[in-house]
Amino acid sequence: MPPDARSTIAALATARGTAALAVVRVSGPEAVPVVASRFSNEGLAEAEGRTVWVGWLRDGDGRRIDQVVSVVWRGPHSSTGEDVVEVTCHGGDTVAQAVLRALYDAGARPAAPGEFTQRAFLHGKLDLAQAEAVADLIHAESRLGHRTAVAALRGRVSDAVGAVRQSLVQTAALVELELDFGEEDVEFADRDDLRDLLTGADRLLEELVGSARLGALARDGVRVVLGGRPNAGKSTLLNALVGEDRAIVSPTPGTTRDAVEAEAEIGGLRFRFVDTAGLRETADAIEAEGTRRARAAIDTSDVLVYVVDAAVGLDGEERSFLDDLAVRRPDLPVICIQNKADLVTDPARLDAEAEGGTTALVVSAQDAMTNPAALDGLRRSLLHAVRAEGLDAAEGGLVAVNERHRAHLEAAREAVGRARRTLAAGSGGDTLALDLRAALHELGLVTGAVTTEHVLDAVFSQFCIGK
Ligand SMILES: Nc1nc2c(ncn2[C@@H]2O[C@H](COP(=O)(O)OP(=O)(O)OP(=O)(O)O)[C@@H](O)[C@H]2O)c(=O)[nH]1
Ligand SMILES: [Mg+2]
Numbered sequence: 001m002p003p004d005a006r007s008t009i010a011a012l013a014t015a016r017g018t019a020a021l022a023v024v025r026v027s028g029p030e031a032v033p034v035v036a037s038r039f040s041n042e043g044l045a046e047a048e049g050r051t052v053w054v055g056w057l058r059d060g061d062g063r064r065i066d067q068v069v070s071v072v073w074r075g076p077h078s079s080t081g082e083d084v085v086e087v088t089c090h091g092g093d094t095v096a097q098a099v100l101r102a103l104y105d106a107g108a109r110p111a112a113p114g115e116f117t118q119r120a121f122l123h124g125k126l127d128l129a130q131a132e133a134v135a136d137l138i139h140a141e142s143r144l145g146h147r148t149a150v151a152a153l154r155g156r157v158s159d160a161v162g163a164v165r166q167s168l169v170q171t172a173a174l175v176e177l178e179l180d181f182g183e184e185d186v187e188f189a190d191r192d193d194l195r196d197l198l199t200g201a202d203r204l205l206e207e208l209v210g211s212a213r214l215g216a217l218a219r220d221g222v223r224v225v226l227g228g229r230p231n232a233g234k235s236t237l238l239n240a241l242v243g244e245d246r247a248i249v250s251p252t253p254g255t256t257r258d259a260v261e262a263e264a265e266i267g268g269l270r271f272r273f274v275d276t277a278g279l280r281e282t283a284d285a286i287e288a289e290g291t292r293r294a295r296a297a298i299d300t301s302d303v304l305v306y307v308v309d310a311a312v313g314l315d316g317e318e319r320s321f322l323d324d325l326a327v328r329r330p331d332l333p334v335i336c337i338q339n340k341a342d343l344v345t346d347p348a349r350l351d352a353e354a355e356g357g358t359t360a361l362v363v364s365a366q367d368a369m370t371n372p373a374a375l376d377g378l379r380r381s382l383l384h385a386v387r388a389e390g391l392d393a394a395e396g397g398l399v400a401v402n403e404r405h406r407a408h409l410e411a412a413r414e415a416v417g418r419a420r421r422t423l424a425a426g427s428g429g430d431t432l433a434l435d436l437r438a439a440l441h442e443l444g445l446v447t448g449a450v451t452t453e454h455v456l457d458a459v460f461s462q463f464c465i466g467k
Helices: 029-037 042-046 093-105 114-121 129-140 143-153 158-178 191-220 234-242 285-298 317-328 346-353 372-385 404-427 431-446 455-462
Strands: 008-013 022-027 051-058 064-074 084-090 223-228 260-266 271-274 301-310 334-339
Touching: 008 093, 022 029, 022 093, 022 114, 029 042, 029 084, 042 051, 051 093, 051 404, 064 093, 084 093, 114 129, 114 455, 129 143, 129 158, 129 285, 129 431, 129 455, 143 158, 143 191, 143 271, 158 191, 158 404, 158 431, 191 404, 191 455, 223 234, 223 285, 234 260, 234 271, 234 301, 234 334, 234 372, 260 372, 301 317, 317 334, 334 372, 404 455
Parallel strands: 223 271, 223 301, 301 334
Antiparallel strands: 008 022, 022 084, 051 064, 064 084, 260 271
């Protein structure tokens, strides 16, 4: 992290490339004079906060770069808490880079990744969980990712952590008061009250830790591998699921070799589908490599959609493959698909297969190419497999912590667990106080009430420059 938090920083806030407009952001004590020194409208130097100025921006030699709009905010009433000027110029790399160069010449320095947000954090504009939400919002790739980021930006994660904190502070206060009077061997705090407070804190922590699963789904999406025998219709199914002709389909078994990935949003979640080579023993070295990759993909997938040609059925080898998989990855949800239902004239056959418990969904991937609704059952099964049904329709803010939060919340929960055991054993208040302090410390690391350079580095280095 840049040590000179008092310098004035500048960066392009918008994406590079051709666009109607670009925004260059400047923050720091010299933000206004830096821009004013290159700006045609002299009033800017004395500008009040929340004012807008139109004028020409010039380079160090006085040459006009562009006619721009400068918006001035005076700290602490700004996004970073410092003086901020946002210069909106015409888009395109040439103009924006020339504006930036002019401002660097005038005394600003290039901002490090996430430095604007870091300054907002340091000036108390956002806590750490909210700052992280800014990055999540920018990188959100699904409706769910967007909603959880907005909830966190609004302080939902921080509020939830605050609620735990409150009950722990209350407990700690009672315990430490008792310690102050330790010599007199009095118990101010009703043991039942302490136990209830800790039980409540533990329950809230459990819920928060559990929300990391939703956080991971919202941020990373779900990786679904389409596996099965050659020619079962995996590639056709992939194309139908994403509504695009992504993978090569042919009647020749062994068509797909490399894994083909494509995405689709289902129920607000991002699903990444991976079409793989058909699983079979083969003398063809290239196909064998494809099969090896298919197995590797299955081993790292979140969900396996196993496609069977309904006209052929599931053979013994496939059954044992699936049985082995169930042992190797007992938590992997497997959705079996009987494909090519259009070819099966005897419906009793499909029912019989379904009764066997091996095959749950009957579809025709080919028909689904022109009728996407034909895969709604599969879409529901996918959401069910990752326990994400109804999330899209859920009202209110979706609280979901990230991996960093989860680790600290787990540690807090362990400390609370120790405190509960100490209490149950009727042992000393000093051990209790220590555990409570440890738990509070971990909570502080989530919101940034407690920080270390290491934590700040880890958080802000994930940002892009200009944010
Ligand atoms: N009638 C019918 N044909 C289908 C259906 N789905 C796929 N097919 C046909 O089955 C053949 C194989 O389809 P693919 O999607 O290439 O099968 P695959 O599982 O990807 O095969 P490999 O890549 O060789 O492993 C093609 O001729 C498809 O048109 C279906 O639902 N009904
Ligand atoms: Mg294929």
